[in-house]
Amino acid sequence: MPFLHPGQPVRKGLYWVAGLYGLIIRFRLWCYRKGWLTTTRLPCRVVSVGNLTVGGTGKTPIVILLTEWLLAKGRRVAILSRGYKRMSKARRLLVSDGSRILVGPLEAGDEPFLMAQRCPQAIVAVGADRVALGQWVLEQHPIDCIVLDDGFQHRSLHRDVDLVLLDATDAAGLDALLPAGRLREPLTELCRANAVMITRADSRQEVDAIRSRLKAISCSSDAAVEVVFRPESVMAIVSGERQPVEWCRMRRAWLVSGIGNSRSFRRSADSMGVEILGETAFEDHHGYDHDDMEKIRANLQATGCEIVLTTEKDGGKLLPLLMPSDPWWMLRLGTEIVRGEERLYRLIDGSLIGESHGVGARA
DSSP: OOOOOTTHHHHHHHHHHHHHHHHHHHHHHHHHHHTSSOOBOOSSEEEEEEESBSSOSSHHHHHHHHHHHHHHTTOOEEEEEOOTTOSOOOSSEEEEESSSBOSOHHHHOHHHHHHHHHOTTSEEEEOSOHHHHHHHHHHHSOOSEEEEETOTTOTTBOOSEEEEEEETTOGGGGSSBTTTSSBSSOGGGGGGSSEEEEESTTOHHHHHHHHHHHHHTTOOGGGOEEEEEEEEEEEETTTOOEEEGGGGTTOEEEEEEOSSOHHHHHHHHHHTTOEEEEEEEOOTTOOOOHHHHHHHHHHHHHHTOSEEEEEHHHHHHHGGGOOTTOOEEEEEEEEEEEESHHHHHHHHHHHTTTOOOOSSSOO
16 A cells, blocks of 8 residues: 555645636636626726736735836826725725825735835725726726736726736746645636736746746747846834845844745845844734734844844834834835836837737637
């Protein structure tokens, strides 16, 4: 009798569940293709930034990058987000009116709040029903273009450009559907996107592994856009003091994060030359409390760390819990398109005049 790893029976069970999940997802997609489930077109252009997998692929910095670019082109932009794990129970919530931020990160959700901070001229709104949310925003504000955060699966809202992000460091995430793997939809659904963006594309070997997966499903891997996130600066959460990345070199630090990909945060800290003495990694969108802070302060004292380094997304939630003497710094990452920049912006431009350039043959 062959030896069974202790986790193997459970894993096999997960694949059965994933098979059932896949049938449900495929039936839903088929209903959209047949027109049995309909999409609503808003009276403005919609650019969607989405995932095929669960977890952090870098949607927020891409939404910020595209919004900044559209604003610089003179467009009136609104960002629509679900506002995952926000405290507010309002069905629709305006986070920013394009001139001021109206609510904090607990009410809005950490990612929409960060988007509002980084894109102060954009309207930012949150709500689960993106169609109703878009209609509500358009009733109040003149908008040329909506950037839809995490919108690939939100088929009820028509989009003019579908961008799907794949994390180069997570090729294994493309192996199986939930719950056996990390896929929200079958990998072949990538072909309905207008463009695939490979994020964290620092390693040629990792990027080529993703491109091989695209070729295997007959998607145009040559057209994939490659993006890297590089440390740009650090900012003291309490005082707002900003320092260059070099300031962190050889400083003894404790890392704290509540994001979808804590490994990428640690890798960024490593690249800065930070001496990492320990790490506290919470689940994505973690709600911090005083107990968390006391435990981290105790770790800081026990290890002799000089600073706590966290993410920009976490910084807004942490501010109310910090004391003036707390040496907590947040890392700001810069987003750089290293391959396919011209094509991406041509595609976004095209979306504003009704053009479309898909990566595959599927409708």
